[in-house]
Amino acid sequence: MQGVRIDLISEERLSQMPSMEKIRLILDNVREGTIVILESGLTPDEQSVLIEMTMQEILPDGFSGIEIESYPSKQKNPGVFSRFLKGDESRRLTVIGPANQLKMIRKDRGFISAWISGR
Amino acid sequence: MGISHTLSRILSGLFQKKTARIGIYGPPNAGKTTLANRIAGDWSGTISGTTSEVPHETRRAARSGNITITGSNGKSVTIDIVDTPGVTTRVDYKEFLEYGIEREDAINRAREATEGVAEAMHWLREDIDGVIYMIDATLDPFAQVNIMMIGIIESRKLPVIIAANKIDLPDATPQRIRNAFPQHPVVPVSCLDGTQIESLYEEMVRHFR
Numbered sequence: 301m302q303g304v305r306i307d308l309i310s311e312e313r314l315s316q317m318p319s320m321e322k323i324r325l326i327l328d329n330v331r332e333g334t335i336v337i338l339e340s341g342l343t344p345d346e347q348s349v350l351i352e353m354t355m356q357e358i359l360p361d362g363f364s365g366i367e368i369e370s371y372p373s374k375q376k377n378p379g380v381f382s383r384f385l386k387g388d389e390s391r392r393l394t395v396i397g398p399a400n401q402l403k404m405i406r407k408d409r410g411f412i413s414a415w416i417s418g419r
Numbered sequence: 420m421g422i423s424h425t426l427s428r429i430l431s432g433l434f435q436k437k438t439a440r441i442g443i444y445g446p447p448n449a450g451k452t453t454l455a456n457r458i459a460g461d462w463s464g465t466i467s468g469t470t471s472e473v474p475h476e477t478r479r480a481a482r483s484g485n486i487t488i489t490g491s492n493g494k495s496v497t498i499d500i501v502d503t504p505g506v507t508t509r510v511d512y513k514e515f516l517e518y519g520i521e522r523e524d525a526i527n528r529a530r531e532a533t534e535g536v537a538e539a540m541h542w543l544r545e546d547i548d549g550v551i552y553m554i555d556a557t558l559d560p561f562a563q564v565n566i567m568m569i570g571i572i573e574s575r576k577l578p579v580i581i582a583a584n585k586i587d588l589p590d591a592t593p594q595r596i597r598n599a600f601p602q603h604p605v606v607p608v609s610c611l612d613g614t615q616i617e618s619l620y621e622e623m624v625r626h627f628r
């Protein structure tokens with residue numbers, strides 16, 4: 301069948317995977333043209349490593365990087381207590397795809413639109 | 420390098436307080452290099468890097484060492500400023516072609532840009548003591564790169580000041596940045612003409628030590 305593949309990965313599955321395995325799975329799939337949807341997103345450290353590894357794998361006329369969107373973490377009240385509320389609430393549904401095939405636009409905090417093109 | 424020089428460096432390293440390494444992070448074209456140049460110009464009389472409307476003009480981090488900034492209360496802070504390449508999740512050399520750059524040169528620029536961004540991300544996890552996060556106040560503060568980077572900076576527990584830059588432009592809305600990141604100090608500035616740059620220096624003296 302022709303078209304674009306979309307892989308949807310559950311929170312349970314993600315929670316059982318070591319960070320490096322998650323990042324490899326995302327990059328290997330996205331480089332093949334697959335859109336990956338994570339039920340719960342990556343930790344900040346995983347995001348940081350994902351950006352670093354994405355940069356290392358970009359090639360002229362080949363992989364040109366990723367498009368990634370998720371909702372911003374829930375609005376926190378500024379102040380002392382905000383630091384105790386961190387953690388899982390910042391890991392939200394995340395969509396990742398090849399930069400040259402996926403274009404996403406955030407309409408507002410809670411609304412993202414995605415355009416996907418074939419290869 | 421002579422032995423006495425090396426020795427004096429070791430000694431001063433032992434007795435001097437380590438200078439805080441402050442990284443200027445943010446998306447391409449936010450004005451990071453313009454700020455780095457202004458800080459260096461105001462406090463040490465040198466120039467740090469070249470600014471440009473072509474994205475990824477800064478492809479390697481540039482460091483200005485040992486800059487002492489003094490606030491109005493007389494307190495001061497001594498820092499190394501690291502001007503980083505703009506953080507992005509995508510680099511395509513073809514975008515440089517639109518600025519009239521030749522293909523081979525564009526491919527080289529793209530490769531340098533990817534190496535620079537990878538390096539800047541790596542440092543953020545290992546080697547940075549505080550961050551000035553620059554956002555162009557005419558753009559949507561909820562851009563994914565801002566959300567990810569602020570989250571990464573928070574998780575490393577680094578002190579951060581958000582600079583809402585380009586307030587000289589009529590459609591700048593620094594208040595949107597305040598609303599988006601209420602948990603951090605936001606300083607509206609124009610790094611180009613220097614408007615409110617003093618407020619940024621005051622915040623730096625207060626937050627970085």
Ligand SMILES: Nc1nc2c(ncn2[C@@H]2O[C@H](COP(=O)(O)OP(=O)(O)O)[C@@H](O)[C@H]2O)c(=O)[nH]1
Nearest residue numbers: 448449450451452453470471472585609610611
């Ligand atoms: N209007 C305006 N333009 C600015 C300001 N700061 C930087 N710029 C311009 O924005 C562009 C990108 O600046 P640069 O410092 O190279 O951005 P960087 O990619 O973040 O290092 C250049 O054309 C600058 O002249 C500002 O405060 N106001």
Ligand SMILES: [Mg+2]
Nearest residue numbers: 451452476477
């Ligand atoms: Mg720059």
